Amino acid sequence: MSPLSRFSINQMTVRQLSLPELANACGHRGVPAVGLWREPVREYGVEAAAKLVRDAGLTVTTLCRGGFFTAVDPAERRRALDDNRTAIDEAATLGTDTLVLVSGGLPAGDKDLPGARERIADALAELGPYAQERGVRLAIEPLHPMYASDRCVVSTLGQALDLAERFPAEQVGVCVDTYHIWWDDHAPAQIARAGAGGRLHTFQLADWTTPLPEGVLTGRGQLGDGAIDLAYWWRLVDAAGYSGSVEVELFNSGLWAREDGAEVLRETAESFAAVAAEATAAT
Numbered sequence: 001m002s003p004l005s006r007f008s009i010n011q012m013t014v015r016q017l018s019l020p021e022l023a024n025a026c027g028h029r030g031v032p033a034v035g036l037w038r039e040p041v042r043e044y045g046v047e048a049a050a051k052l053v054r055d056a057g058l059t060v061t062t063l064c065r066g067g068f069f070t071a072v073d074p075a076e077r078r079r080a081l082d083d084n085r086t087a088i089d090e091a092a093t094l095g096t097d098t099l100v101l102v103s104g105g106l107p108a109g110d111k112d113l114p115g116a117r118e119r120i121a122d123a124l125a126e127l128g129p130y131a132q133e134r135g136v137r138l139a140i141e142p143l144h145p146m147y148a149s150d151r152c153v154v155s156t157l158g159q160a161l162d163l164a165e166r167f168p169a170e171q172v173g174v175c176v177d178t179y180h181i182w183w184d185d186h187a188p189a190q191i192a193r194a195g196a197g198g199r200l201h202t203f204q205l206a207d208w209t210t211p212l213p214e215g216v217l218t219g220r221g222q223l224g225d226g227a228i229d230l231a232y233w234w235r236l237v238d239a240a241g242y243s244g245s246v247e248v249e250l251f252n253s254g255l256w257a258r259e260d261g262a263e264v265l266r267e268t269a270e271s272f273a274a275v276a277a278e279a280t281a282a283t
Contacts, residue, residue, distance in 0.1 A: 003273035008033035008061040010204070010249035011040060013268060017261035019044045023056040025262040029269055033059040035204075035247045036094060038087060050094045060096040061245040062175075062202050063087065066138070069123035070104035070116040070153060077119070080104075084127050092134040098201050099131065100139050100175050105150040116153045121163055128171035139201040140164055141175035144183070146216055157181055157190035164199050173199030176237055177249065179206035179220050182228045188236055195240025203237045204247045205230055205275065218253040223271035234279035248272055 009022075009031055017025060019040060026034060034053065041049045041063075053060055066087040071077050084099075091099045103120045110116065124138065131138050140160040143152035154160050157174060164172040174194050181187040194200045207226030212219040223230060234246065248268055255264050 008245040008247040010035035067101035068104040173201035177204040231278035
């Protein structure tokens, strides 16, 4: 089996590559799958992007992102729901069965975390059946607690599963991203819980390096450069029954500043292969 057989490169890791450049670089490097982002896909054209990746023989593992469900204002909430229905339609067109959700932070002036999480549940109740009809699953991604105020009030896998388990697994599950959950000593048990319930919809790798950059959003380290035992988490998700693609999603301004995105892809593929070898050698 190729060391890259489960490798999916998230488009954001090599954001300097256009979609045609990404497809070409993946073909040259033997990368079988990609995770796509809505903004560049919409700029290129959803139907055109679907044809491009299909013709390149690439599997689309996920579409990022839906979510941002925490607004209090009714008009804002309607706009968010409409946008998420569009995102579900885009995922279906692209041929992926997984839309990753970043649930949203606290609205300005609001300090009610439980209330914000309840509004996420309300949105999922509306969107879950719509997604299932189109063959798309919603994957709640818990983000590190440092993002709770402005980006995502769902901070742990336990919180994500508490929301997801209100709905059928065919509608709502979770995204496990090492960058966001590696610090949580309850996360291994929650991964097993997600696997037992058929809710491990996607698995993403990124490393944790310090110091974090200003704004913290672009601090995800290249695999192997940081503090996370990535092979350990890989083994955990596999033990929980996950056998799908492993997506590398790096928000990293240093990587983005490099002109040669194909070289970044090569480096990331090599780092991935090293993690894959370590993860599988221990099983």
